[in-house]
Amino acid sequence: MKGKNKKDAILYAAQEIFGRYGYAGTTVKMISERAGVAFGLVSHYFGSKEELFITAGVAIVEDLTEYLSTETRKAANGLDGIQTFMRSYLSYTLQHRNTFPVLLRCSPFSDVQIELDRTRIAVKFQQLLNVIRESVERGIEDGSIRSLSVDDTTTIVYSNIVGTVRTRFLSPYDLPNLYEETTDFVVRSIRARD
Amino acid sequence: MKGKNKKDAILYAAQEIFGRYGYAGTTVKMISERAGVAFGLVSHYFGSKEELFITAGVAIVEDLTEYLSTETRKAANGLDGIQTFMRSYLSYTLQHRNTFPVLLRCSPFSDVQIELDRTRIAVKFQQLLNVIRESVERGIEDGSIRSLSVDDTTTIVYSNIVGTVRTRFLSPYDLPNLYEETTDFVVRSIRARD
Amino acid sequence: MKGKNKKDAILYAAQEIFGRYGYAGTTVKMISERAGVAFGLVSHYFGSKEELFITAGVAIVEDLTEYLSTETRKAANGLDGIQTFMRSYLSYTLQHRNTFPVLLRCSPFSDVQIELDRTRIAVKFQQLLNVIRESVERGIEDGSIRSLSVDDTTTIVYSNIVGTVRTRFLSPYDLPNLYEETTDFVVRSIRARD
């Protein structure tokens, strides 16, 4: 059992199983078996499958956002911030390859197939996007980033992450240097001309 | 009823409904009602829900690929080909906004939650990627595109499309100029320095 | 196509398919494909699946009864009549091994799984049993058969046929001499002591 107690074990198992099989492809029984607990306990702690799904996703995105905030804050300038953000993000997906994919399933970019209350998730992703935005604004001010639309650039940077992570985790088109090349691709596009 | 006959109407309705609700969120009954036919007719013509899903996606990707091939062939050089490809692709998503999203649900980048035979789909997407690859190779030869890895660049260009289309169709982060900005973003990153 | 016309072809195909797959395991489509006709034609000629099933069985039992009547009439005495009946019956099952099994599916001894009107079938089987009964009565009169209950003996003789034909056609316990041994078995049991 992963985690200190059964509740943690359920949450961890949920992240793994939802990440691997998606919302509809996951049953409560699969999670309880993975966690090594009676399946009644899942409802007992998390109320419903949907609630567990959201909770599992939120836990990852909170952890990820805190990590990225900390890392990005260390950057020397705005462009370096974007580069750091991307490298840290992509590195995080590899270091948490068992649990991270749950984000692919519940993010606002996923094709999740239920009418679930994505407000809680969307709010968390806004905070993630704000970390990018701050670096973009900083970069334009400090001259390391071209004078581009902040909103568009923020969105496109994140859309590059969405695209490359989906290519890496879901598609058969993965390439060994894809993550590094994507980071370089973004940096090339936004850095100020000398 | 859309389409000349009931079979066409089912296929069209399937593209709409699968596109809007995803595979698991769609029921055969929803499709048959949308098409205005008895639900037994869906199995009669398409065998199974899964088969219909694949058929619906393949029909779109074939149409899209033919369109993009034709448009891209008109380009003056490789870089222009990439630009044309992206503009045409993104324009296609808007012109077929009712049916295109089925591709988001069944593409190799989707998080579809069934074990379906994606071979048929994957083959079609390879052809789509090949159209990009040809322009990348051409651009490197004719000097309009930087000397970059062909495979990585092809993949990243398409990953930009994946990201921006998902942002546009699925997320709440859409912006009015996102498509144009994404095209510019890509072009800036790959074009040869003067 | 077997038979002079499409109606005959359907009837023949029905005997084959019902015989092989049983009532519930047979679909109208299977029969129409086997007969090489449009499946609408089955209903057109025979009204319903059930009606076709009965008709297919009745056709066999009528043919069989006529054959057995003729053969049994040639017997020298009652015991010989029983022996002839059994040999002819069992021989018939082998000569019509494609179509005979439909009788196993619709006979009053079958476990047919619908509430069908078996009256028509039951009447035909009564005529078959009467052929046995006549030989039993004749045998008791002419001294070739023990003085046994006519009704019980008739029923048991036929029950031996039911048992051995089911063993031969349906079970994995078939033996090369089973038919001959069963005939001997019956004759030994009913023949008058010297």
Add this chain to the structure above:
Amino acid sequence: MKGKNKKDAILYAAQEIFGRYGYAGTTVKMISERAGVAFGLVSHYFGSKEELFITAGVAIVEDLTEYLSTETRKAANGLDGIQTFMRSYLSYTLQHRNTFPVLLRCSPFSDVQIELDRTRIAVKFQQLLNVIRESVERGIEDGSIRSLSVDDTTTIVYSNIVGTVRTRFLSPYDLPNLYEETTDFVVRSIRARD
């Protein structure tokens, strides 16, 4: 509700309903209603309709075989063993007239209309046939049974049971003394001449 718990109640109801209506004529809903439980519980405990069918049949044939083994072992000689076997078998069918018929539906002599895994059933019936075989062999050795082929005689004795039980339970040709007369019929045929 029959049985100590709901699982037993489902099994008992399955034996009754499958016995009366056959495999195809039985629905899971019929069984659950008869057992007085929710129909989901049937799948919960037995996995599938087919699995329940086999389990229901196996339970009967195991019980029957144990009973017949015990009874036949008491016989004074081989011929008496056959007589005891038949009397006990036929008596069992009457004492368990609600549940026994499930055997007629799933036995290797039945015309069951699905492709089910009859291996489990066939193994059990082999054990039943072995009880007969032992008496036949014993009877030939001790001189109470004619010198006949053991395999053929075993098969024909059981085929007589198949025939008479089907006549009794399925056909309209039942007679009050049929079981006793069938036993006498068999004994007459196989006993050694004085």
Add this chain to the structure above:
DNA sequence: TATGAATGAGCGTTCATTCAT
């Protein structure tokens, strides 16, 4: 806190039958 028996709405699918042509 922890269990798993029990429920039943909802699903995809099959297929006999009808009917316009």
Add this chain to the structure above:
DNA sequence: TATGAATGAACGCTCATTCAT
């Protein structure tokens, strides 16, 4: 006579959720 498109009742089965223990 002949076709097969079209219908929808009925099926087996899944699984989130509830609840007595």
